[in-house]
Protein backbone atom coordinates (compact mmCIF):
# COMPACT_ATOMS: atom_id res chain seq x y z
CA UNK A 1 0.00 0.00 0.00
CA UNK A 2 2.78 2.38 1.00
CA UNK A 3 4.60 1.55 -2.22
CA UNK A 4 1.49 2.24 -4.33
CA UNK A 5 1.00 5.59 -2.62
CA UNK A 6 4.64 6.51 -3.18
CA UNK A 7 4.45 5.52 -6.87
CA UNK A 8 1.31 7.55 -7.43
CA UNK A 9 3.09 10.61 -6.00
CA UNK A 10 6.29 10.21 -8.01
CA UNK A 11 4.98 9.02 -11.40
CA UNK A 12 3.59 11.28 -14.12
CA UNK A 13 -0.09 10.82 -15.11
CA UNK A 14 -0.69 8.07 -17.67
CA UNK A 15 -3.22 10.09 -19.65
CA UNK A 16 -2.53 10.90 -23.30
CA UNK A 17 -1.23 14.42 -23.99
CA UNK A 18 -3.77 16.79 -25.55
CA UNK A 19 -3.77 16.70 -29.37
CA UNK A 20 -3.44 19.95 -31.29
CA UNK A 21 -6.72 21.38 -32.56
CA UNK A 22 -7.76 20.19 -35.99
CA UNK A 23 -6.90 22.85 -38.62
CA UNK A 24 -9.83 21.91 -40.89
CA UNK A 25 -12.19 22.08 -37.91
CA UNK A 26 -10.84 25.52 -36.96
CA UNK A 27 -11.45 26.75 -40.50
CA UNK A 28 -15.01 25.41 -40.50
CA UNK A 29 -15.71 26.92 -37.08
CA UNK A 30 -14.30 30.28 -38.08
CA UNK A 31 -17.14 30.62 -40.56
CA UNK A 32 -19.90 29.46 -38.27
CA UNK A 33 -19.17 30.51 -34.69
CA UNK A 34 -20.40 33.94 -33.85
CA UNK A 35 -17.89 36.08 -31.91
CA UNK A 36 -20.32 37.32 -29.24
CA UNK A 37 -21.58 33.82 -28.64
CA UNK A 38 -18.03 32.55 -28.24
CA UNK A 39 -17.29 35.18 -25.59
CA UNK A 40 -20.31 33.99 -23.60
CA UNK A 41 -19.20 30.39 -23.78
CA UNK A 42 -16.22 30.84 -21.43
CA UNK A 43 -13.64 28.13 -20.87
CA UNK A 44 -15.70 24.96 -20.69
CA UNK A 45 -18.22 23.13 -22.82
CA UNK A 46 -21.22 21.10 -21.71
CA UNK A 47 -22.04 18.45 -24.27
CA UNK A 48 -25.30 16.61 -24.83
CA UNK A 49 -24.92 13.58 -27.06
CA UNK A 50 -27.77 12.60 -29.37
CA UNK A 51 -27.96 9.32 -31.21
CA UNK A 52 -30.15 10.18 -34.20
CA UNK A 53 -29.93 6.67 -35.69
CA UNK A 54 -26.33 5.53 -35.41
CA UNK A 55 -25.10 1.92 -35.52
CA UNK A 56 -23.47 2.69 -32.12
CA UNK A 57 -19.95 2.52 -33.56
CA UNK A 58 -19.59 6.29 -33.11
CA UNK A 59 -20.94 6.01 -29.54
CA UNK A 60 -18.26 3.48 -28.63
CA UNK A 61 -15.58 6.01 -29.62
CA UNK A 62 -17.38 8.82 -27.79
CA UNK A 63 -17.61 6.68 -24.65
CA UNK A 64 -13.86 6.14 -24.85
CA UNK A 65 -13.38 9.90 -24.35
CA UNK A 66 -14.50 9.45 -20.74
CA UNK A 67 -12.02 6.71 -19.89
CA UNK A 68 -8.87 7.33 -17.85
CA UNK A 69 -6.66 7.45 -20.95
CA UNK A 70 -8.41 10.27 -22.86
CA UNK A 71 -9.94 11.82 -19.73
CA UNK A 72 -12.11 14.38 -21.53
CA UNK A 73 -12.98 16.36 -18.39
CA UNK A 74 -9.43 17.65 -17.89
CA UNK A 75 -9.99 19.88 -20.97
CA UNK A 76 -13.12 21.45 -19.48
CA UNK A 77 -15.36 19.29 -21.67
CA UNK A 78 -18.08 17.26 -19.99
CA UNK A 79 -21.29 15.45 -20.89
CA UNK A 80 -24.62 16.53 -19.44
CA UNK A 81 -27.93 14.67 -19.26
CA UNK A 82 -30.22 17.44 -20.51
CA UNK A 83 -30.12 19.67 -23.58
CA UNK A 84 -31.20 22.53 -21.30
CA UNK A 85 -27.75 22.39 -19.65
CA UNK A 86 -25.81 21.98 -22.90
CA UNK A 87 -23.66 24.30 -25.03
CA UNK A 88 -22.95 21.67 -27.65
CA UNK A 89 -25.10 18.97 -29.25
CA UNK A 90 -22.93 16.08 -30.39
CA UNK A 91 -25.06 14.24 -32.94
CA UNK A 92 -24.28 10.81 -34.38
CA UNK A 93 -25.81 8.68 -37.08
CA UNK A 94 -27.90 9.36 -40.10
CA UNK A 95 -31.08 11.06 -38.94
CA UNK A 96 -33.76 8.40 -39.14
CA UNK A 97 -37.30 9.48 -39.93
CA UNK A 98 -38.32 8.31 -36.44
CA UNK A 99 -35.67 10.49 -34.76
CA UNK A 100 -36.12 13.62 -36.90
CA UNK A 101 -38.75 15.19 -34.63
CA UNK A 102 -36.81 14.28 -31.44
CA UNK A 103 -33.65 15.89 -32.85
CA UNK A 104 -35.52 19.07 -33.74
CA UNK A 105 -37.13 19.24 -30.28
CA UNK A 106 -33.76 18.69 -28.58
CA UNK A 107 -32.23 21.46 -30.69
CA UNK A 108 -35.06 23.82 -29.77
CA UNK A 109 -34.71 22.91 -26.07
CA UNK A 110 -31.00 23.88 -26.03
CA UNK A 111 -30.42 27.48 -24.95
CA UNK A 112 -28.42 29.92 -27.12
CA UNK A 113 -25.54 30.20 -27.74
CA UNK A 114 -25.33 26.60 -28.92
CA UNK A 115 -23.26 24.61 -31.35
CA UNK A 116 -23.98 21.45 -33.24
CA UNK A 117 -21.19 18.98 -33.94
CA UNK A 118 -22.07 16.19 -36.39
CA UNK A 119 -20.00 13.08 -35.68
CA UNK A 120 -19.26 10.41 -38.29
CA UNK A 121 -19.82 9.98 -42.00
CA UNK A 122 -23.47 9.07 -41.41
CA UNK A 123 -24.10 12.37 -39.64
CA UNK A 124 -22.47 14.16 -42.59
CA UNK A 125 -24.57 12.75 -45.42
CA UNK A 126 -26.25 9.53 -44.29
CA UNK A 127 -23.09 7.47 -44.91
CA UNK A 128 -23.71 3.82 -45.65
CA UNK A 129 -27.37 4.26 -44.68
CA UNK A 130 -27.94 7.12 -47.15
CA UNK A 131 -30.88 6.44 -49.44
CA UNK A 132 -32.59 4.06 -47.02
CA UNK A 133 -36.38 4.43 -46.82
CA UNK A 134 -35.98 4.89 -43.03
CA UNK A 135 -33.40 7.70 -43.21
CA UNK A 136 -34.08 11.42 -43.55
CA UNK A 137 -30.41 12.20 -44.37
CA UNK A 138 -27.46 13.90 -42.69
CA UNK A 139 -27.81 16.08 -39.58
CA UNK A 140 -27.30 19.26 -41.62
CA UNK A 141 -30.58 18.60 -43.45
CA UNK A 142 -32.51 18.85 -40.17
CA UNK A 143 -30.66 21.37 -37.94
CA UNK A 144 -27.77 23.79 -38.62
CA UNK A 145 -24.36 22.15 -38.14
CA UNK A 146 -21.27 24.12 -37.02
CA UNK A 147 -18.67 21.39 -37.26
CA UNK A 148 -18.39 18.00 -38.96
CA UNK A 149 -16.02 15.36 -37.57
CA UNK A 150 -15.79 12.81 -40.36
CA UNK A 151 -14.84 9.12 -40.09
CA UNK A 152 -16.57 5.77 -39.74
CA UNK A 153 -16.23 6.03 -36.86
CA UNK A 154 -13.90 8.95 -36.00
CA UNK A 155 -11.27 7.96 -33.42
CA UNK A 156 -11.36 9.46 -29.91
CA UNK A 157 -8.32 11.56 -30.87
CA UNK A 158 -10.14 12.97 -33.91
CA UNK A 159 -13.15 13.72 -31.73
CA UNK A 160 -10.93 15.44 -29.17
CA UNK A 161 -9.21 17.51 -31.88
CA UNK A 162 -12.57 18.79 -33.13
CA UNK A 163 -13.87 19.57 -29.64
CA UNK A 164 -10.61 21.24 -28.61
CA UNK A 165 -10.81 23.36 -31.77
CA UNK A 166 -14.24 24.47 -30.60
CA UNK A 167 -12.97 25.18 -27.10
CA UNK A 168 -9.92 27.02 -28.47
CA UNK A 169 -12.16 29.39 -30.38
CA UNK A 170 -13.97 30.17 -27.13
CA UNK A 171 -10.77 30.65 -25.12
CA UNK A 172 -9.20 32.85 -27.81
CA UNK A 173 -11.99 35.41 -27.49
CA UNK A 174 -12.16 35.13 -23.67
CA UNK A 175 -8.38 35.85 -23.39
CA UNK A 176 -8.61 38.78 -25.84
CA UNK A 177 -11.34 40.33 -23.74
CA UNK A 178 -9.71 39.73 -20.34
Ligand code: SF4
Nearest residue numbers: 055057120121122152
Ligand atom coordinates in the same frame (compact mmCIF):
# COMPACT_ATOMS: atom_id res chain seq x y z
S1 SF4 B 1 -20.31 6.72 -39.20
FE1 SF4 B 1 -19.83 4.50 -39.17
S2 SF4 B 1 -19.65 4.03 -36.98
FE2 SF4 B 1 -20.72 6.02 -37.11
S3 SF4 B 1 -22.91 5.51 -37.12
FE3 SF4 B 1 -22.26 5.58 -39.27
S4 SF4 B 1 -21.73 3.46 -39.79
FE4 SF4 B 1 -21.79 3.59 -37.56
